[in-house]
Amino acid sequence: MDSLKRRFFSQFGAVTAGAALIPVVGINTATASTAIRNNNQPDRKGQVGKRYAMAVDLRKCVGCQACTVGCSVENQAPIGQFRTTVKQYEVALDDGTSIKQDVKSFMLPRLCNHCDNAPCIKVCPVQATFQREDGIVMVDNERCVACAYCVQACPYDARFINQDTLTADKCTFCAHRLEDGLLPACVETCVGGARVIGDLHDPNSEINRLLSENQEDIKVLKPEENTQPHVFYIGMNERFISHVDAQPAIYDPQIDTQQTYAPQKKGDNL
């Protein structure tokens, strides 16, 4: 259906008269992409002219979770629900010999990717979620019916139904802070300076400098989904891009209480 719709609109766009209809159906014509942004209302524009993005320099992340705590304090997400968090993995290198290698850690800060072609926006049945002109994907939680369609559509697990507000919730790049000239809480609290936010349209921005300096080493999550994510990772191992082939963590809280702090079955790796 999506490709059908895209074809329909692209053919429609060829006809000049069609251009008048496009804003009616909520398609933003400013970009070449046919991504649906739902941002026709004036209060959904954000900081026009900018395009916010984040670069995460994994070489500097120590997995201290200061960003997780900073975000929780700033945005008051319910306990156990996170707009951003740092996933941690234990990596044992194996060169084929029987000599046991040193165990390394891999930290992967996760947050909303503020995609240019966000699958969460197009599924929303009431246009509660939208993308501002500055690229930030937001949720109008007074309109949201909390059908959780967007939660399902997001390939990055970035969204959740907030247990307190009972509406869809997600990272906003701390838009309220950016508008006041402040950095997002996670960037502010990052002890290693691993998170850098900035305007991609500003050639002198720190993020543009960082991205051009490391252009050989920049990856995004799940590029195959064609979502055009705008959180860029520097120093990312390719095994963590699309799907992690790992030993799963123990999630079950009942097991946790029964075996509190006991080593896992594969404990000799720990």
Add this chain to the structure above:
Amino acid sequence: MNITEVLVPAQEIAWLPWAVQYFFYIGSAYAAAILFLIALIFKDSTSHLFRSSLVVIMAIGAIVGPLALTGDLHQPGRAWHFYAHLTPWSWMSLGSLFLPLFSGLTVLTAWLYLREDIAQLKHSDNPFLRKLALLTLGQWQVSSKQLLIVASLTVLSGLSIAVYTGAEIAVIASRPLWNQPASPLLWFTTAFIAAIGFTLLMSAFLPSSKGLFTACDLKIIKNTVSLNGVLGVILVSIWASNHSHFSLYENGDWVINITSMTAALLVCILLSFASEQVLNHRVGLALMSFTCLVCAWVVRWVTMMEVQTIPRFDAGAFPYELPMGSAGWLGIIGMLGLWLAMALFASEVISLRKNAASHSSLSRTPNL
């Protein structure tokens, strides 16, 4: 390279068991609409019992289903937002237009078909039921042709539900098991099994008489179950092999899930070959009904709830336990209770007609 997850928060289930119930009841409704039309076309060989069971479970499913759906909204009080902010490019928004139309049409069809029976209520001993006879809204008649047209419109509307519910989930690219043609087809085929299960359950509420169903009724029941059962078994195997990074057949829990779906379908197929005596016997009928309902339920449970426990990025399956409250057992039992209550009430209308005097209070053509 060996990777072990150390700190990965589990993703919660976002679509609750309410979604399974919606798909279960609305599926039985649209499949019943199709079967009812078939039974109506062959009305000379099908029984009034079979047709009225179908038409009643169609209307009940189309009422109970949407109620379950609003339960899946975490903000049910905001359901009107669907109409205040129509979004034609979202399947869910289209569904908010299709669904009330379908529910309305099913009630209309059921009412038109059962007007004859409703009129008979004026012979009832119960004063309340006698008042219900007024629901015929007059003495006018509906011709067979008019009824066929309304039933056909209901079928078209039912197909819009089948298309939108299937497409709504199949467009979700982030979940490979949903994002494939096999998933909507699986829900569509097993919807017929649910419809047969509910029809048999409904007919069990009606007064016993020798030979409940005609040969043609039984043929429709058996062929529907065996055909959709076979298609279901094929579709389950296609469905289960279409995950890019998670091999269902190598995971113990998923082997159980796939086996349960396949086994339930196979038992349905097996029972569909039972002799007519078995199906016309209360025990056989109850067994068939129960198996069909469990089968359609299990298929929806696995394909909708269990799929949500497969991580999109991380390794292991996320934990999920069915809670006791309204988002779990209570909701499931409550909705089944509502269905049963409505079915029992509807059975009062149909049963009276069977026992009533031969004279018709509405028409010169007593058997619609």
